[in-house]
Amino acid sequence: MAYWLIKSEPDAFSWDQQVEHGVEPWTGVRSHQAKNNLAAMRKGDRCFFYHSNIGKEIVGVVEVVREGYPDPTDEKWVCVDMKAVGPLPKPVTLVTVKADPALAEMALVRLSRLSVGPVTAAEWAHVCKLGGFKR
Numbered sequence: 001m002a003y004w005l006i007k008s009e010p011d012a013f014s015w016d017q018q019v020e021h022g023v024e025p026w027t028g029v030r031s032h033q034a035k036n037n038l039a040a041m042r043k044g045d046r047c048f049f050y051h052s053n054i055g056k057e058i059v060g061v062v063e064v065v066r067e068g069y070p071d072p073t074d075e076k077w078v079c080v081d082m083k084a085v086g087p088l089p090k091p092v093t094l095v096t097v098k099a100d101p102a103l104a105e106m107a108l109v110r111l112s113r114l115s116v117g118p119v120t121a122a123e124w125a126h127v128c129k130l131g132g133f134k135r
Contacts, residue, residue, distance in 0.1 A: 003119040004037065004047040005108055006062070006082070015049050015059045019084045026116075027071050027079045034116035038078045039068040047082065048119065048127065050108070057091040058127060060084060088131030102126050 006026060008014070018024055029035055041047075041064045049060040066081035097103045103126060107117030119127075128134075 002040070002042065002045045003121065003124040004041065004045060005050055005058070005106075005117050005119050006047045007050045007052040007115045009053045010051045010055055011053075015051065015084075015087065018049060018060070018062060018082065019087075023065055023081050023083045025066075025072070025079045025081050027073045027077075029071070029077060029079070029115055030074075031115060033111075034114060035078050037114075037116040037118065038080050041067060041080050043067055046085065046124070048124075049084075052115075055091075056094040058088060058093075058097075058131060059091045060087045061133060086133065088128075088133045090130070090132045092127050092131045096130065097127075100126070100130075 029038060043064055045064040047062045048058045049062050050058050062082040063085050064080050065083045068078045068080055071077040071079040098109055103123055106123050107114060111117055
């Protein structure tokens with residue numbers, strides 16, 4: 001299993017909407033690097049759900065339930081289907097991530113504009129601990 005972080009502006013698509021919808025296609029990604037990351041995702045991979053712009057915090061965990069296929073909003077791009085696994089009992093803010101030496105190399109810090117980025121197993125475990133999420 002691989003780990004990822006996906007970003008969404010909560011006024012466009014929020015964690016609560018993800019939970020309400022159950023399974024949701026992750027569409028609208030228009031960055032080549034993010035597209036490659038979506039294409040690399042495999043069924044069962046886990047992703048942190050990050051609220052960008054408003055909140056700036058990791059709020060939940062989703063799981064890939066369908067691997068990459070053409071994005072129905074523009075078939076030149078890729079999307080995957082995600083389902084909610086659960087919320088982080090204590091959301092982990094960007095301020096917390098940036099202040100933690102164990103997360104200094106996290107893509108969220110190094111590649112701040114990337115909407116879909118990899119997360120190492122060590123980063124995953126550390127953020128889950130910070131957020132009280134039982135893997």
